[in-house]
Amino acid sequence: MRAPVTNGSAGLWTLAWKRLRADRLAMAALAVVAAFLLLLVLSASGLVAADWEDEVGVNYAPPTFAGVPNPGTVAAATTAPPARANPFDPLAADLAALRAQLPDGGAPPVRRATLPFGADKWGHDIVQKTIKGGETSIVVGLVAAFVAVGLGTLFGAISGYYGGLVDDAFNWLYNVFTSIPSILMILTVAAVLQQKGVLTIVLILGLTGWTGPYRLIRAEYIKHKAREYVLAADAIGASAWRKMFAHIFPNVSHVALVQMSILVVGFIKAEVILSFLGFGVPAGVVSWGSMLNEAQNELLLGKWWQLTAAATAMAVLVTAFSLLADALRDALDPKVKTR
Numbered sequence: 001m002r003a004p005v006t007n008g009s010a011g012l013w014t015l016a017w018k019r020l021r022a023d024r025l026a027m028a029a030l031a032v033v034a035a036f037l038l039l040l041v042l043s044a045s046g047l048v049a050a051d052w053e054d055e056v057g058v059n060y061a062p063p064t065f066a067g068v069p070n071p072g073t074v075a076a077a078t079t080a081p082p083a084r085a086n087p088f089d090p091l092a093a094d095l096a097a098l099r100a101q102l103p104d105g106g107a108p109p110v111r112r113a114t115l116p117f118g119a120d121k122w123g124h125d126i127v128q129k130t131i132k133g134g135e136t137s138i139v140v141g142l143v144a145a146f147v148a149v150g151l152g153t154l155f156g157a158i159s160g161y162y163g164g165l166v167d168d169a170f171n172w173l174y175n176v177f178t179s180i181p182s183i184l185m186i187l188t189v190a191a192v193l194q195q196k197g198v199l200t201i202v203l204i205l206g207l208t209g210w211t212g213p214y215r216l217i218r219a220e221y222i223k224h225k226a227r228e229y230v231l232a233a234d235a236i237g238a239s240a241w242r243k244m245f246a247h248i249f250p251n252v253s254h255v256a257l258v259q260m261s262i263l264v265v266g267f268i269k270a271e272v273i274l275s276f277l278g279f280g281v282p283a284g285v286v287s288w289g290s291m292l293n294e295a296q297n298e299l300l301l302g303k304w305w306q307l308t309a310a311a312t313a314m315a316v317l318v319t320a321f322s323l324l325a326d327a328l329r330d331a332l333d334p335k336v337k338t339r
Contacts, residue, residue, distance in 0.1 A: 016254070019331040026327030032320035036138060043135040052128035052286070057112045057119035060303050063126075064114045118305035120294065129286055130309045136287035137314070140201050141268035147206025148267075149260045152213025157244045159214070160221025170214070177211050186270060187279065196282040201274060205267045213259040220252040254332040261325035265318050272314065288314050 020026050042048040117126045159170035177185065189204045224230060225248065233247050268288075274280040275289025288310045295307035 016328075016331040020327060023327050023331075025323060026331075029320040029323040029327070032316065033324055036134065036317050036320075039131055040135050040138050043131050044139075049128040049131040049135075052124060052132045054125075055111065055123035056125055057115045057123045059119070059121050059123055060298070060301070061111070061113060061115050061119035061123065063118040063305050064116055066114075066118070066305075117309055118303075120306055121298070121303075126306055126309045129291065129306075130288075130313050133286045133288045133291050133310065134313055134317070136198060136281060136285060137268050137271050137289065138317070140198060140205070140271045140287070141264040144202045144205035144209065144267045144271075145260045145263035147202060148209035148263055149213045149256050151206065151210035152215075152259070153217050153249075153256050155210065156214040156217030157221050157249065160218040161225050161240065161244050161248070163222070167218075170218075174211055174214055177208065182208065183273070186274065187277075190274065190279040196280065198281060198285070201271055201280060204274070204279075205270055209263055209267065212263070213256060216255050216259060217252060220255055221248060224248045224251060258325060258329045258332060261321065261328055265321045265325065268314065268318060268321075 020030075039048065043050075111123055115125050115127070117130075119125060120129065155170050155173075159167045180188075185208045186204055189208060190200075193200050193204065221244070225243075230243055230247055233243050238247070271280060271287060272289035272292060275287050276293045278293075280289050280293075281287045291306055291310035295304075295310065298304070298306055
């Protein structure tokens, strides 16, 4: 039997995926990003790094490959003198009896002298702390990028489609935001909000990062609103919002996707800067930025492992995301022909 003949051509996303698969570096970057996202899900669900706050090592326990500290120091840090009844305390005998009923007689847990990648000044495992900090930094980057691209797409669609006074108003707002250096704008909004937290950081970055997507989406809407398929939708009585988001947006969505992948990288780095300057996550919440903030004092003592862990994790993710964003931009370029 003769095989059925298909006359349909491959769509934009099918061709983009074919181009992306042909790029080995892009697929490697995608695998790295997927691994970080998997760690994010496992950490958020409590399957990984749930006990990162447990004091499992001695203070500033070195990495295992860096050697073992002075045995005398380790013994002093991991052992505690037994509790004795104080004759001048009327509750001392009762407290001693209660401690005796606890597991191990109420003795403090034994801390390890070394950990795979060391411990901080409280004895927290650096590996688990880095994974938990990555959860915060990646969530901030993803959600803030989604907010920024959402605002930029909405403003750009309205401005590019309607034009006239509406376009002038949005362009004025765009010029106000872009006339101020981005880091000063971020610090200004952070000082106005005066609250620390993940939601605050997301709002800071999302409300200041929409200008890039706005400029590109506006240009795409100006170009597409005069094309035949939009005029045909207008002829059958489609509303302006339907033409903007049901007809035009699917044809420019790849621009928004590429912008989001680029902003994720920038916002992860911005969160690190904010946390390093003291405008980031509150006490009790760990991120790569807060780890680097702690590490600046540890370096004076020669404790380099927390800085190395946080900086390496951030560098690997940012590099992989940057490579993936560049490859995705090339794959979604309709001018690029598939071999």
